[in-house]
Amino acid sequence: MTEAKKNQIITELAEALQDRDFSKFISYFEENAAFEIPFRANGGIILKGLPEIKKHFEQVATDSLTTLIRIEEVVTKCYHSDETVIVEYFTKGRVLSTGETFYIQSSIALVRFGESQITYYKDIPNTLGIAKKAGVLDQLAASWKEE
Template identity: 60%
Template sequence: MNELKINAIIQDLSNSLQTRSYDRFVSYFTENAIFEIPFTVNGGAVIKGKENIKKHFDNVQQNPLTKLIEIESVYTKIYHCADDLTVTVEYFTKGKSLATNEAFEIQSSIALIQFDASGIVYYKDFPNTLGIA
């Protein structure tokens, strides 16, 4: 996988988050991929396998907190590592609170993503929980 292909995938991941198309987001993961969120309310989560990652995002979609904001856009900054298969991605989200109608624009997450020839093999997500709150 080359830099152009990885950039295209990152753009589609961003679009998927913007439209909350989590099935499309998960479609880029390999069957044995790992999705890690090191900091959660319960101390952290390591999710193994594409099917379990899909279940995680099915739960995210059902979470009532996700319905408290309207997402206008999600955009990224991508930093390629020397090995060409690892990237660090800054995600930024622009939208508004549905409760207050207040607009916001925040750095919503930083992700470390490793690819192989067929897709994402490892995704470590550092969400900006304070900014999102």
């Protein structure tokens, strides 16, 4: 896959995240792709195959942080190495309860591509940083206590 095609897919992934169109986001993954989140409050996970990845994003759609902020723009900076791209995501958003805006580096991802789709995606989200910047850290922490 060409670097230009990888960049196009990364741009479309960012747009899908911005619009919270998780079906579109997932459509770029191979059927047997892996999606890893190594650092989470309740321990890291590796999701294997589209059914597990889809289930995860169904939960993300109702996640407490997702319901406390509105994402207005997601931009990326990419670093290429063969079939792997390291992506820095930057998010501009608004706190729904106060209307305050924020801008933060929201995630770093390591993305591996096959012939035409993503085979592996390692997401390292800045969940605490986003929550703090958005002024909703206490609400996020409270939601984790309920789990």
